[in-house]
Amino acid sequence: MRSVELFAGAGGLAIGMASAGFQHAAVVEWDHDACETFRENQLRHAHAVEGWPVHEVDARSFNFGTLGQDIAVVSGGPPCQPFSMGGKHQAQRDDRNMFPEAVRAVRELMPKAFIFENVKGLTRKTFASYFSHIHLQLQYPELTRRKDENWMQHRARLEQHHSSNKGQATYNVLFDVLNAADYGVPQKRERVFFVGFRSDVGARWSFPDPTHAEDALLVSKWINGTYWDEHSISRKRRLEVPLRYAKHVELLRTKSSLLILDRWRTTRDALSGLPDPEFVRDHEIPNHVFTPGARAYVGHTGSVLDEPSKTLKAGYHGVPGGENMFIKDDGKVRYFTVRESARLQTFPDEYEFHGSWSQTMRQLGNAVPVKLAEVVARSVAASLTLASLQPEL
Structure with missing residues (x-):
């Protein structure tokens, strides 16, 4: 299945997509150093990025019409500084907000599915109105913003369309905050994911369960000690249960055998x-x-x-x-x-x-952890494959 990667950065999401079996028709990134990272790895024949068509260009000027109409998935992490805790908190007023370009890619390519990732800060109450605007745009990418509309007026029109629409949305869109640590990444990293499937595809999907x-x-450290054994750390460390975990560890002693x-x-x-x-x-x-x-x-x-x-x-x-x-x-x-x-x-x-x-x-x-990206991408690929095997009603 062919895919398009936007705002590729260092390539974490793109590598995860490729590992899940997607073939990149285009990898779009404006930062020169990030593109040089791709090119240098390609010169060394690094398996992760070999054969990628890298486009060093601002996504706002990229012509999606050159890619054909058989793109299965569009993915990317629109620049997140407008919504991050460490950023300027300007959201829709920040010129680094690239969600409009993500929506344009969906509108022009009409992929079977899309995967977009952003910082958890996007879900803060401060940005609730703009969050709903993003969600609605992804559901109805064909309803573009008019020249005389600000984003709030556009959102109101989308809400009216959504509430009065008797048919399905163009895309069925789900979102959730995932912690990368829950999927085998050695990092506490919470990110919000938007995953959408074109309604006519008939895909059935839910966010993958934590692994x-x-x-x-805690069990491996403070109950059976296998963690310390793996790292050849002395038995003394096993007795030093931090106070903040003491009560919980005692509860775990009674059910540690049930953990799967x-x-x-x-x-x-x-x-x-x-x-x-x-x-x-x-x-x-x-x-x-x-x-x-x-x-x-x-x-x-x-x-x-x-x-x-x-x-x-x-x-x-x-x-x-x-x-x-x-x-x-x-x-x-x-x-x-x-x-x-x-x-x-x-x-x-x-x-x-x-x-x-x-x-x-x-x-x-700024990167998406490769392992987390692959878990989400594999689940999307599996749903698309299953949907394609279902007989038409």
Whole structure:
């Protein structure tokens, strides 16, 4: 099935889509360093991106008419700074809001389905009106905004159409906030996903169930000790149940045998096998270079090794720092290297990043975790395949 990837960034969602079996007809991204990341990996024949048609262009000027009409899925993460906690909070007034271009792609390509991802901040009450505007536009992409309409007037017209419409919406659209840690990503990263299916496709779909759980991690650490065994950590650590978990761990002792999900993956899991670049400089691991200067202070602390990491962030005014460093076993803090950050975002180790440390960390901070993208994409692909096998009524 052919797909189109918009606002591709470092390629997390696009790689996940490809891993799920989609073939990219176009990968659109305006940032030069991100496009160079794609090109350099293609020159090295990295399996993840080989053969991708990369277009270094602003999505607002991309001609979707050149791609034909057999696009199965459009996917992408419209720039999220307008809605992020660290951004300017301007939403529809921010010129980095690319949701209108996502809607245009759906309108012009009429794919069987689409997958769009954004920051959890989009679901805040502050943006509730604009959130509903996005939802309605995705349901009825053919009802475009008129020249004399502002977005609120357009939303009102869409609401009237929706409430009076006797037939189906053009697209059946679902949305939900997913935590990447619940799907095997070693990072607590909550993102909102919009997934829509064209009504005439007849697809039946729901968001995939979590595969990993915090309870299973607590059991592996504080009840059966298998987590510490995996990392060859002394038995003494197993007795030090943090006070905030003590009561819950006691409850888990009575039902630990009933847990069926895998445990959350941790920062230590992600960094396993990588040398400490502060002390080992003669390794040949790409993008694994020590960056000095990390320090902790109130409200600016690093990720804990034995939990999923904090959410990696790009930062509007550069890399924030607190979310992009971790606390070592000796209590000191160190910045994640680009390779370590790529592990936290579940990029394959063969995938290398172009640009300075701050630029590559920005690419990674904006990315969709590859593993989460693949889980969602596989579920969409399965529903489309099943729908295509159903006899027409």
